[in-house]
Amino acid sequence: MDKKRKADEVKEEGLTYEDYANLPDDGQRYELVNGTLEMLAPAPSSEHQVISNNLSAVINQSCRHGYFILVAPIDLILSNHEVRQPDLVMIHMERRHIITRRGIEGAPDLVVEILSPSTAMNDKKSKWETYAHFGVKEYWIVDPVHRTIEQHVLHGEKSKYDLYEVYGKEEDTITSPYISCLSIPVKEVFLHLDLLELD
Template sequence: MKKKTLEEVMKESPVTYEIYANMVDDGNRYEISDGVLELMSPAPTFIHQAISYELQYILNSSCRNEFIIVSSPIDVILSDTEVRQPDLVMVHRNRVSIISNRGINGAPDLVAEITSEHSRRRDKVTKRSVYARYQVPEYWIVDPSNFTLEQYVLDGDRYELAEVYAGDDTIHSKTAPCVSFSMNEIVRSLPVPPEMLE
């Protein structure tokens, strides 16, 4: 299959995973939202990347025997016309069959997004709705502006806000019982103090 340029892909309706996977690499990152190709926010900030690394590290320390933990970029192919790239993904090892070389085919057990001013609405409204529709059991939104973690748990076909964690609150998860850390642990592990990055 001949690789298509962004201009050619934008003319397709709907955009499918196959079309997206065969795009010419233009150096940008995209997601597919209900068959529409969407350019992702500008490159993540330093604090975003540092939190992502520390979060993956701390989860691997306690959960790697039970879960496969991967950070972005990784395609989560929820359907042929819905492809997302969460900042962090957890898949239980008894569901390893949903992982392929192209990405994760179906709903992971837990996804996390580290929000920013550019992505806040997308993370809190659009992606929350999408992840619920495709039955992702648990969704975290980590906010670096105030170092909180919002924990959403699936209830039927929608998310309920289970908890908002901050400071030394110990974060727990029914989806991943191995989880046990606090936002302060993440902050203390950052290579550069957050106040230096303002």
């Protein structure tokens, strides 16, 4: 790959993690999707960051002794041709071997993606399919606009998610069929968003 090539022109196929890891630092963020490099959107919005911080804080309160809770940017290396950049992941301490110097090498117990206008279709289709295929047991999609959390879970040997629950009321509490320490009031996920004056 020509390192002088502009980032938005990089569309080559058949790339591997090594190609991805050796990309020049051009200030952009990428994912490797089935061997093809895809540029991520610009830096996350203020809303996105508030939600990410809220989730990280409340999950750490109840789960940090049993799980590693990691937030973006972090490489989730699912195969030599598939590297994603999830917003938040949880990995049980007993599975800590998948956390390496390179990033996370294997399926986390939970992946959370926070939607933005530029990533919504990717998060709801491409990533949904990828995370299910590689065995991520639970996948949450957080929608800042509609203030909802979709919870998708794998059942049995299927490599396809079932919609387990949709949370959207302030009095709702998010729990997990797989992660017993999770008990998150929806109002905590979207805490302080109403204080932002965003145009």
